[in-house]
Amino acid sequence: MSQIFSPSFGLYAKLAVFGVLLVAVSACLAWRSVTTDPHRLDEPVNQPVPFSHKHHVEDDGLDCRFCHASVENSAFAGMPPMSTCMTCHSQLFTDAAMLKPVRDSWKSGVPLHWNRVYQLPDFVYFNHSIHIAKGVGCVSCHGRVDEMPLTQRVVSLSMQWCLDCHRNPQKFLRPREKVFDLAWQPKDQQRLGAELVRAYRIDTGRMTDCSLCHR
Known part of the structure; x- marks a missing residue:
């Protein structure tokens, strides 16, 4: 054979x-x-300017929306144009060396390139405005940025992390007027959260549908 x-x-x-x-x-x-997000948890992310949320929020009392102006009506929170920065820095710390990139950007019209602290993959859809509308506070995802001299990640934003919230939204919801109050603490989160689930008409039966985040 x-x-x-x-x-x-x-x-x-x-x-x-x-x-x-x-x-x-x-x-x-x-x-x-x-x-995979390139930055580790609790590790400050290098930026072209060492921007301090602690100074601007805790010391100066700026609201999140002063810089992140589109967070309530857009998928993206938005980054401030140099005109926002120069509202103050045309008068304050005008010769500070660390602010030279801001001044150069203002003069040239070329935006600063900020390094992302959080990076979701392209196949994940996330909308800031719907989370704000449903009473999810900034602190739930971003932590106490008002206490951060340099911004850093505090949560993984992994699928499991997101699902933990979607399965039990009552653990995280707050009144809409407290969404931007980073220091606010509820007296009884479970009771309040259950009430807000009903008030905000959150359909908990659809919160883990794949199509919510993968479109």
Whole structure:
């Protein structure tokens, strides 16, 4: 009987299987590198200007919306234009070396490139405005930024982390007028949260539907 496969066929077959496995592993590693946030928890993120939320919010009393003007009506919170910064810094600390990038940006019209503190993968849809409208406070995701000299991540924003909130929204909801009050604490979160779930007409049966975040 003649031999159907050559003696070297087994070697080629093994190399082909190894190649497929190598491609699969490489694809998984590449996917992880794209979807994983590069910054560690509780690690300040370097910025072109060492902006201090603690100084601007706690010391000067600025509201979140002064800089993040679109947070209530847009998917994105928004970043302040240099005209917002220069509202104060055309009069204060006008010669400070650390603010030179701000002054240069103002003069040239070229926006500063701020480094993202949180980065969601492209296949995740997130809308700031709906969370604000439903009483989710800034502090739930961003932590006490009013106490941060330099901004850092405090939560992972992993799928499991998001699902923990979507499955039990009553644990996190607050009155809308307290959404931007980072220091506010409820007396009875469970009771208040249950009332707000009804008041905000949150359909808890759909909160874990895939289509909410993956569109």
